[in-house]
Amino acid sequence: MTAEQNVLSLTNIHKAFGGVVAIQDFSLNLKAGEVVALVGDNGAGKSTLIKIVSGVYTPTSGSIELDGEETSFSDASSARSKGIEVVYQDLALADQQPVFMNMFLGRELTKPPFGLLDKDRMRRESQELVDELDVRIPSASSTISQLSGGQRQGIAIARATHWASKLILLDEPTAALGVAETARVEDLIENLKKKNLAILIISHSLDQVFRLSDRICVLRRGQQIGIRETAKTDKNEIVSMITGVA
Amino acid sequence: MTRVTSRLNGLDFQQAVVYFGFLAIFLFFAVTLYDDGFLTQRNLTNIVLQTAPATIMAIGLVFALSAGEIDLSFGSIVAVSALSCAVILQDYPLPFGVAVGLGVGMGIGAFNGVLIAYLKLPSFLVTLATMGLFAGIARSMTDLRSIPVMNDTFTGIFGSGKLFSVPSLVIWTVIGVAVGHLIYRHTRFGAHVLATGDNPRAAQVSGIKVPRVRLYVMMICGGCAGLAGLLYAGRLQAAKYTLGESDLMTVIAAVIVGGTALNGGKGSVIGALLGSLLMGMLNNGLILMNLKVSDQMIVRGLIILVAVALSLRDSNR
Numbered sequence: 001m002t003a004e005q006n007v008l009s010l011t012n013i014h015k016a017f018g019g020v021v022a023i024q025d026f027s028l029n030l031k032a033g034e035v036v037a038l039v040g041d042n043g044a045g046k047s048t049l050i051k052i053v054s055g056v057y058t059p060t061s062g063s064i065e066l067d068g069e070e071t072s073f074s075d076a077s078s079a080r081s082k083g084i085e086v087v088y089q090d091l092a093l094a095d096q097q098p099v100f101m102n103m104f105l106g107r108e109l110t111k112p113p114f115g116l117l118d119k120d121r122m123r124r125e126s127q128e129l130v131d132e133l134d135v136r137i138p139s140a141s142s143t144i145s146q147l148s149g150g151q152r153q154g155i156a157i158a159r160a161t162h163w164a165s166k167l168i169l170l171d172e173p174t175a176a177l178g179v180a181e182t183a184r185v186e187d188l189i190e191n192l193k194k195k196n197l198a199i200l201i202i203s204h205s206l207d208q209v210f211r212l213s214d215r216i217c218v219l220r221r222g223q224q225i226g227i228r229e230t231a232k233t234d235k236n237e238i239v240s241m242i243t244g245v246a
Numbered sequence: 247m248t249r250v251t252s253r254l255n256g257l258d259f260q261q262a263v264v265y266f267g268f269l270a271i272f273l274f275f276a277v278t279l280y281d282d283g284f285l286t287q288r289n290l291t292n293i294v295l296q297t298a299p300a301t302i303m304a305i306g307l308v309f310a311l312s313a314g315e316i317d318l319s320f321g322s323i324v325a326v327s328a329l330s331c332a333v334i335l336q337d338y339p340l341p342f343g344v345a346v347g348l349g350v351g352m353g354i355g356a357f358n359g360v361l362i363a364y365l366k367l368p369s370f371l372v373t374l375a376t377m378g379l380f381a382g383i384a385r386s387m388t389d390l391r392s393i394p395v396m397n398d399t400f401t402g403i404f405g406s407g408k409l410f411s412v413p414s415l416v417i418w419t420v421i422g423v424a425v426g427h428l429i430y431r432h433t434r435f436g437a438h439v440l441a442t443g444d445n446p447r448a449a450q451v452s453g454i455k456v457p458r459v460r461l462y463v464m465m466i467c468g469g470c471a472g473l474a475g476l477l478y479a480g481r482l483q484a485a486k487y488t489l490g491e492s493d494l495m496t497v498i499a500a501v502i503v504g505g506t507a508l509n510g511g512k513g514s515v516i517g518a519l520l521g522s523l524l525m526g527m528l529n530n531g532l533i534l535m536n537l538k539v540s541d542q543m544i545v546r547g548l549i550i551l552v553a554v555a556l557s558l559r560d561s562n563r
Contacts, residue, residue, distance in 0.1 A: 077453045092451050094444035096511040097437075105441055106452030108434045116432040 005068060007032050007166050007198040008053070013062035015048055022048045024222045026062070030167065030198040035189070037209040037230075038202045040219035040242055046202045049219070050169050053200065054086045055079030066166060083165030087156045089172040095145040099137060100126035102144055103159050129158050133188055150181025157188050161195065168192065170201040174208065186212060206235050218242055263556045264504050264520045271524060271549075275531040282534040289530065291413065295481070297526035298415040299324070299474035299490075303497045304504070304518040305426040306470025311501060312430070313463040314443035314510030315362060315369035319354070320471035320497070322380035324490025327351040327475030329384055332393035332485035340400050344476065351472020352465050354380060359464030363457040369464070377494075384487040392486035395479050404480025418477060419519070422470075427515040439463060443510025495550075500525050503553045524553075 008030040015023040023045045030036055038046045051057045053064070055073030064071055066082055073079040076086075093102050100119070101108070103126040111118040126140040135154035137147060144152060153173055160168045170189070174182040189212055192199060203209050209216055210230060218225040218241040225241045275284045283289050303320050310317045331347030358376055362369045395401060407414040430436040441449040442459045450456050471490070479485045502508060503524060504517030528549060532542040 076451060080453060086451070088451065090447075092445070092448040094441045094448050094511065096444050096507070097440060101437060101441075105448065106438070106454045108437050110434060115434075116428070117434065117437060119432075 009065035035199045037213035044219040045222040085160035085164035086169045100140045293526045299477045301522040302474045306467035309463040310467045312513040317467040319373040319377040321490040323471035324475040325384035327472040328479040328485035348472045352469040355465040355468020359461035363460035499550045
């Protein structure tokens with residue numbers, strides 16, 4: 001794979017629910033190691049788009065290509081098996097279970113001969129992963145409910161990193177976090193770039209978008225208003241694109 | 247070292263209650279009822295034998311509660327299973343009776359499960375209704391008559407028999423707890439049960455088939471109740487519609503005291519065993535104290551209240 005090849009190519013994506021058009025003619029290319037931010041007002045269609053890319057919704061028309069190959073997802077599991085992971089705003093963690101069980105939720109490791117859970121290996125691999133990403137938690141055996149919001153989001157992102165081979169979708173990853181915790185999670189996202197994954201992030205915080213992203217894609221009422229390189233634009237331009245007020 | 251500390255962290259207050267409660271009540275009866283023979287091997291064995299059906303029911307209930315569901319109908323399932331088995335055993339050989347008894351239990355569990363998992367009805371209401379429904383069916387099946395079980399092999403295996411001088415009911419308890427614990431703690435299914443009860447949406451987006459997990463836990467609960475029915479029928483050498491009727495409260499209390507969360511995501515099969523033995527010990531001790539039945543009920547109710555309050559204290563934060 002050359003560095004220039006697109007990990008994800010969305011072409012003329014269109015999604016309607018009955019007569020209501022949610023996404024109109026959306027096209028976007030994402031390269032490995034690139035962070036693209038998706039911004040727009042409430043109801044602009046950001047979440048719908050994330051759900052299309054993660055396999056929850058099927059687009060009414062348009063094509064999705066992964067590594068240059070046309071693909072379609074029957075459900076979220078099929079998108080996951082193709083290397084796409086989502087980090088949800090509400091984390092999707094099982095609070096009363098230990099970190100390592102969450103890391104392997106739905107994909108638990110087993111060992112022969114009886115197919116019993118290989119907890120030692122899950123614990124060890126989880127520990128390596130959180131160490132590598134510098135998510136500071138007491139231990140991989142800690143229960144999620146003992147952790148802070150930032151630590152939890154760290155676990156959710158570490159989990160996505162572990163399983164994603166191509167693309168990570170981050171849906172408002174810091175919406176529920178305090179200032180210091182947000183900074184930690186942003187560091188974590190910076191680290192992900194080095195792993196050569198493509199990252200699509202939804203955020204309401206323009207400051208954050210400008211800190212993290214390489215490009216910014218603006219949606220308004222289901223329409224793609226434009227894509228800007230972060231280095232060559234400023235907040236005023238993005239805000240006027242979001243609101244439609246020049 | 248990290249593993250030792252994590253194990254210690256894992257042993258939280260709710261789990262500890264059952265161990266300490268068990269020990270405290272055991273010691274209390276051991277001292278106060280020493281002269282009444284509480285500590286004799288015969289009496290202690292008796293406690294285990296008498297609690298065997300309740301323990302098996304409790305194991306099933308651990309699965310249902312851990313997945314965020316509840317089963318109130320298991321008492322009725324016990325009666326229907328035991329009666330079905332006893333009726334079949336009158337004309338057919340043992341394997342048929344056992345298969346029908348267990349099959350009826352799992353079948354009713356599946357009936358509950360389909361309503362809960364696929365029609366998305368709340369398990370509390372579904373099983374409240376089926377509790378009454380199957381209690382009625384149990385009564386009408388044999389016109390309130392009890393059905394004797396004459397099959398000696400059956401009463402041996404499921405009741406009064408012994409293997410290497412270990413009573414069969416003890417063996418059933420040990421097997422039930424061992425298998426239940428293994429599935430609960432050491433299989434992917436067990437992990438999915440806990441995840442489903444903990445956070446169904448997280449389980450769903452992680453690729454766990456949540457409805458199927460819900461169906462299976464109800465079937466496990468029904469199957470365990472079916473087995474409990476066979477154990478009753480084997481021990482009493484008869485089946486009657488009243489079997490299992492009075493176990494609902496005891497079993498729920500045993501499971502909760504044993505550290506299983508009422509709202510899912512957390513539990514223990516070993517804890518349920520201890521909880522069940524604790525309830526059995528309580529029954530036994532109060533009888534040995536020569537309390538009137540009414541007084542026994544009052545004292546037992548109060549002690550269960552204290553135990554449940556203690557074991558839930560932590561989660562009410």
